[in-house]
Amino acid sequence: MKINRATDYGVRLMVYLAACEGRVVPRAEIASAMEIPPEFLAKIAQHLAKAGLLEIRQGRAGGYRLKRPSQEITLLEVVEALEGEIALNLCVGHPESCRFSPTCKVHLVWEAATEGLRDLLGNIYLANLIEKKAKSDEEVG
Amino acid sequence: MKINRATDYGVRLMVYLAACEGRVVPRAEIASAMEIPPEFLAKIAQHLAKAGLLEIRQGRAGGYRLKRPSQEITLLEVVEALEGEIALNLCVGHPESCRFSPTCKVHLVWEAATEGLRDLLGNIYLANLIEKKAKSDEEVG
DNA sequence: AGTAACTGGATCTTTTTTATCTTAAATTTT
């Protein structure tokens, strides 16, 4: 009933990149700042890259960067890239996995709950999740 | 991000009992009707009994029975009896587990999502989940 | 007493999660 550690790490990564505004950020920096085991972070980034959410630059000044603007990437996309499509029970999205599903009222509840959750996450964008720095920086200037 | 098999089994058990209207139902009957491994069902029932959701009758005509009316037991209670309090991420309910939680906006999202889910499940009662039989299909013909 | 039914703890297997290691490839700098 919980997301994986990898998923949380992935979200941290994406939010961090969103805050970096298109800069190519080396893995070691992210790993250290977000407290993610570096090798594990590599795996997670690879998944997210395959899902088209971030871009990997290899070589000497390599690192990671968002592939799309942070205003256009939802939390749902990030989570589902790492967990697969969200489903709160086996039978959600796979009614054939349980022979009771055609008449099971609980099935409908799990489907509704899943949809509710996906809706919520689908309406939150990385841009909404960046920790704004102290106002003095931008507004008072 | 999914409930356990044990939790689904537990819900099946509770809904089945709700449909049995206070009768003491032997484990074997439930196991067979709901397709649950009997020994595993025993363990699940023991948990639910400790949580005060059902009553176990030992001895010769033993079995299980709801402890409270099905109109008063929510799905949330059943699920949380088996999974512990629902939390979609580690940091939900345990902000101290992550040093970012005080400023992390994602944290707030997971808390909101968790609350939404608990709300939904908390408003569904076992009585709502019983498959109503057609008028006289108990006796075929 | 005899039998049917569940308990409670231990055990066991499988799967999933989390993490790391290793060899290779890519890119920049020299």
Add this chain to the structure above:
DNA sequence: AAAATTTAAGATAAAAAAGATCCAGTTACT
């Protein structure tokens, strides 16, 4: 071109959780 730096990709491994089963013991009906 060579060297230095950084990630790729697949294999591996350790740890934890899930799923299931076993068995000696207890309870209650007849």
